[in-house]
Amino acid sequence: MSIAHRGRPAAPDLVARRVLLAAPALLSLPLRAQPAWPQRPVRLIVAYAAGGGTDIFARALGEAMRPALVHPVIVENRAGGAGVIGSDVVSRAEPDGHTLLAVVSTHVMNKYYLSSMPYDPIRDFTPIAMLSRNTMVLSAGATQPFATLPAMIAHARQNPGAVGTGSTEALSSFCGQELARRARIDTPDIQYRSGGPLMNDVVAGHLPVGWTSTASAMPHMQTGRVRILANAGATRTPFFPDVPTVQESGIADFDLSGWVAMFGPRGMDPVLAGRIYTAVAAAFTDATLRARLTALGVEPDLRDPAGLTAALVREDRLWAAASAAGTLQRAN
Template identity: 30%
Template sequence: MTRRALALTMLGATSLVMALPAKAQDAAKSYPDKRINFVVPYAPGGATDVGARLLAQKLQESWKQTVTVENKPGAGGVIGNDFVAKAAPDGYTVLIAITQIIQAPSLMSKLPYDVFKDLAPVTQIAISPIVLVVPDGQPFKSVKELIDAGKTGKFQYGTFGNATTSHLYGELLKKNAGIDWTHVPYRGAAPLLNDLLGNQVTASFLDFTTAGPQLEAGKIRPLAVGGEKRKPKLPNVQTMAELGYPGFEAEGWLGVFVPAGTPKPIVDKLSAELARIINSPEGTAGLQAVNLVPVGDSAESFEKTLKRDFERWANVAKTAGVKGE
């Protein structure tokens, strides 16, 4: 009787294990059969919001299913990230996040979620280049001139917020170059840009989406870019690494996540369709129009990027001595 009961239990467990993949496949076949909600953990109007709305529109057209965009700003993105991390893992609540999501663990002592345990990567949307700029009213024509001035006199550099990529880059240069400049954090890139145009801050590491139109207008001047390579729209602007300053290889990006536990067939289906949209002529043009560099990769590829960049930003935060509030 005992052996028979044990055999029946094992048979039932085996049947359940075999049924789970089949159930996941069935769910993927019917997905999506209701509204999909894209959650943006920042206010409307920024690069993250623009990218999310572009993808939402194209996904809605492709899948003939409603795709909404919901802005949940607060705590530097933590509120929106946490909302998705705790949502049902069914593919209907989707996070459009930025690099902050893997920078935060090295900057904050406590987070309500674990990016590697509570969220699953779907695809990297695009890279958001960072440009070291000065107002046209400043005399500096190179990074060397800026650094030389920073060694002999105090000046201010602006960022789009404390413990952001802009801040990390600024403090890293301060440490590496031995310059004395004061950090002035702003509540976003837009107010920072206004003070740059007014020549109220000497320099800034600014995202290319915000900086692009003013660079074209000649109102601010590019001195260098972050990342491993030069940017197609700024081919003559050297990288920080080319100029002899390592540590600026990690870049900002936009990426898509779903709650951990979302069936892999659903993750793969969403990843493939979003990657197709991103790499389509319309998707690429839409992202490039706001000076983003399209990526559109697989979930597996994006996961490798996350692990690589997590280590990179941890090293930058440690070297720069930056901590979140």
């Protein structure tokens, strides 16, 4: 993917210093006269196709926010480019709180994964809220000739190139590539626009395995046509407590987890960002939403603008180091 960048990106350390210097002010600025928010319906841009985990989560959150707001939160899917197309829409929007972005942690990783981007993922957005932990799981159709990760690895060694591995963005693609590298197997990366179409092909038997979120996998578990082979995090997920981690399955030090977060365009007033975060935090106290998130396989991890900023800076350094070491390869 090749998209021209608007200006030269700042070095990771310089970006980190700028964001960290600004972060303490986000929630400590004195209140001052602000226009009412929202003054019209709020567009929540989901940078992935309908039916995936992020889309499902965003719609549930928007519904939970509705009772406290004068206007509704309307989810709009802008899929494509590993999240770049939808993110670019928000980066160009007015910073008035009426166009927001729901995106996964590859928002930062894309900077080092894609050949070029039209924005900087940290500099050109206003952090509003970390929303959830995004545990990646390896799903397989029940008709596949393996029921565990070690069995899948053995099958892939006996049939090089036959076990295509679905992905939807940079993190799930990296999960597949890193597992293949460490297990010394050939599992071609097959890219999808979101977790919904990926899981449909897993269920139908068209795709051998796919890395996706618990939220994308959960709706299919009652069909009996899906197996979860492994979890990419350091610990087991409460949604699939019987599923071992990749580490437990024999691949040491494998720990790749993501998140879902909300952003606004660059230049949003910190007081407005704090106001939107407050509305999100209030929605998270709703018992109906929390029960729904549990049913959807979403692990809440609510953090304020400063907490999200710290996570962005940390991951920017992580992926910069991975790129410099050659363990994160640029997409073609």
